[in-house]
Amino acid sequence: MTDSTFPFAYRDFRLFWIARIFAMLAQSSMVLSIGWQVYDVARLTMSVKEAAFRLGLIGFFQFLPVLLLTPVSGLVADRVDRRLIASLSLMVQWLGAVLLTVLAFGSSVSLVMLYLVSTALGVFRAFYMPSMNALAPNLVPREVLPRAIATNAMAGRAGAILGPVLGGMAYALGPGYAFGLAAVLLLVAVCCLIAIRTRMNAAERSTAHPFEQMREGLSYVFTNRLLLGTISLDLFAVLLGGATAILPAYARDILHVGPQGLGMLRASPAVGALTMAVWFAWRPLRDQVGGAMLVAVAVFGVATMGFGLSRWLPLSMLSLIVIGAADMVSVVIRQSLMQLHTPNEMRGRVGAISTLFISASNELGEAESGFMAALLGPVAAVVVGGLGSVLVAAAWSRLFPELRAARRFDAPKQVK
Template identity: 50%
Template sequence: MSGAPHPFTFSDFRFYWTARFAATIAQMSMVIVVGWQVYDIARRTMSIQDAALQLGYIGVCQFVPLLALTLLVGWAADRVDRRWIARGAVFLEFSCAASLAWFAWEGTTTLTDLFVIAGLLGVARAFAGPALSGIAPNIVPAASLPTAIAMSSIAWQGGAVIGPALGGLLYAQSHFLPYAVSAGLFGVSFLCLTMVRPFPRKRLDSGVSPWRQMIEGVHYVRRNRLVLGAISLDLFAVLLGGATAMLPIFARDVLMVGAEGLGELRAAPAVGAAATALLFAFRPLKTNVGLKMMAAVAVFGLATVIFGFSRWMPLSLACLAVLGAADMLSVYVRQSLIQIYTPDDMRGRVGAVSSLFISGSNELGEAESGLLASTIGPVPAVIAGGVGAVLVTVLWLKWFPELKNARTFEPPKTLENPPL
C-alpha cells in the first residue's frame, strides 16, 4: 500500500473533498448557533437544569428520523445513484439554513422552529451518511482508501474547526449572518457534488425482496464481529462521554465565556482531530491498528473527565483538543476497517447501520447528557460520562478480541458476505 497514488490525483475525489469541506463548515456553523439559541432562549424562562434538557431534545429531534429511516436509506444507497442521494441531502440542508436565516432576519425564531429544523437536518444526515461514505471507495483505488479516509476526515475536521468559530463570530455581528453563509456553503457543496462523474457499481439482486435487501445490512454487521465491535465501541463511548453537548452550558454558566467562547470550545476538539488527520494523511497507521483505536477511546474518556473538573479556559481547551485527537484516531481506524472489510454492494446498507450507531452516539448522547445534567447537574454528568467511556473500553477489550487483534488495514484476499 506504500506505493498507492494519493487520492488528490483523482479529480472526482477533489470535488468530493471540497463538497464535504464546504458542507461541514456550514453544518458546524449552524450547530453552534442552533445550540446557543436553544439554550439562550430557554434560559430566559427556565432554570439551568430545565434549559439543559432542551439541548437534549435537540439531539432527540435529530436522532428519531435516522432511527426511522436507517433501513430505507441504506437500501437506497446501494440501489440508487449515491451521488444523487448526497445532492438531495445537501439541498435539504441548504433549505434548512435558508429558513433559519429568514427567521433570524425577521426576528421570529422560536424553540419550535429550531426543533423542527433539527428534525429536518436529521433526515438530511440520515441520507447523506451512507451515500457519502459509499462514494469514496468507488472513486479511488482500494490501496488509496485509508489515505482517502484520512483526507476526508481532514475535510470534516477542518470544517469543524472553522465552522464553530465562524458561526460564533458571525452570530455576534448579526443573528442572520451565520445561517446565510451556511446556505451559501451548502450551495457550493451541491455544485461540487454535481461534478463527480458516474462510477460503476454492483447491482443488487433483483430477485431478492427490498425488505430482505434492507435487513441484509443489519445481518452483515451482526455477523462480522470486527465491524460490530468497531461500530458499537464508538456508540457507547461517545454516548457516555458526550461533553460537547454540554458546551453551551459550560460557556454560559461554568466558564463564563459567552457565545464567542463557545465557538472556541466547540472548535477545540476539531483542532486536535484535524492535526491528527493531517498526520495520518502523510503517515498512515500501519501496525496494531485495533489496539491503538481502543487506547484512543480510553484517552477520550480521561480527557472528558479532566474537562469536567476544569474551571480554567486554557485547560478546558487543551482537554477538548486531546479529546478530539483521540476521537479522530478512533474514527480513522474504524472507518478504514469498515470500508475495507465490507463488499461494495453492501457499503450503503452497512454505512446506514454505522450512521445509526454514530448518530446514536452523538444525538442520543446529547439527549442522555441533557437528561443527566437536568438530574445531577452538567458538571457531574460530564465527569460520569468520561468515566463510563473508559469502562466501556475495558469491557470491549474482553468482549471483542477481534478488535485488539486487528493488526493492519490490509484487505482480506477474498471479501465475501458472511452467511446471513
C-alpha cells in the same frame, strides 16, 4: 508528476473533498447557532438545568429520524446514484438554513421552529451520511483508500474547526447572519457534488427484494464480530462521554466566555482531530489497529473527565483537543475496517447501520448529556460520562477479543 498513491491525484475525489469540507463548515456552524439560540432563549425563563434539558432535546430530535430511516437510507444508497442522494440531502439542508435565516431576520425564531428544523436536518442526514461514506471508496483505487479516509477526515475536521468559529463570529452579528452563512456554504457543497462524474455501476446493484437486501445489511454487520465490536465501541464510548451538547452551558454559566468562546470550545475537538488526521494522511496507521482504537477510547474518557472539572478556558480547550485527537484515531480505524471489509454493493446498507450507531453516539449522546445535566448538573454529567467511556474501553477489550487481535486493516487475525 502527480503521485497516484495520494487521493488528490483523482479529480472526483478532489471535488468530493471540497464538498465534504464546505458541508461540514455549514453543518457545524448550524449546530452551534441552533444550540446557542435554544439555550439562550430557554435561559430567559429557565434555570441552568432546565435549559440544559432543552439542549438535550435537540440531539433527540435529530437522532429519531436516523433511527427510523436507517434501513431505507442504506438501501437507497445501494440502489440509487450516491452522488445524487447526497446532493439532494444537502439541498434540503440548504432550504432549512434559508428558512432559519428569514425567520431570524424577522425576529420570529421560536424553540418549536428550532426543534422542527433540527428534526428535518436529522431526516436528511440519515440519507446524506450513508451515501457520502459509500461514495468515497468508488473515487480512488482500493490501495489508496486508507489514506483517502484520513484525507476525507481532514476535510471533516477542518470544517468542524472553522465552522464553529465562523458561526460564532457571524452569530455575534446576529443569528440571521450565522444561518445565512450556512446556506451559502451548503450551496457550494451541492455544486461540487453535482460536478462529480463517477456513477454507481448498474451491474453492481442487487436484484433481490428490498426487504431481503435490508436483512442482508443487518446480518453482515451483526455476524462480523470485528465490525460489530468496532462500531459498537464508538457508539457506547461517545454516547456516555460526549460533552458537546452542553458546551453552551459551560460557555455561558461555567466558563463565562459567551458565543465567541463557545465557538472556540466547539472548534477545539476538531483541532485535535485535524492534527491526527493530517498525521494519518502522511503516515497511515499500519499495525496494531485494534489495540490503538481501545487505547484511544480510554484516552477520550480521561480527557472528558478533565474537561468536566476544568474552570479555565485554555485547559478546557486543551482537554477538548485531546478528546478530538483520540476520537479521530477511532474514526479512521472504524472507517477503514468498515470500507475495506465490506463489498461495494453493500456499502450503503452497512454505512447506514454505521450512521445509525454514529448518530446514536452523537445526537442521542447529546440528548443523554442534556438529560444527565438536568439531573446532576453539567459538571457531574460530563465527569461521570468520561468515566463511563473508560469503563467501556476496558469491557470491549474483553467482550471482543477480535478487536484486540486486529493487527492490520487488510488481514485481521481471526480469534477462535
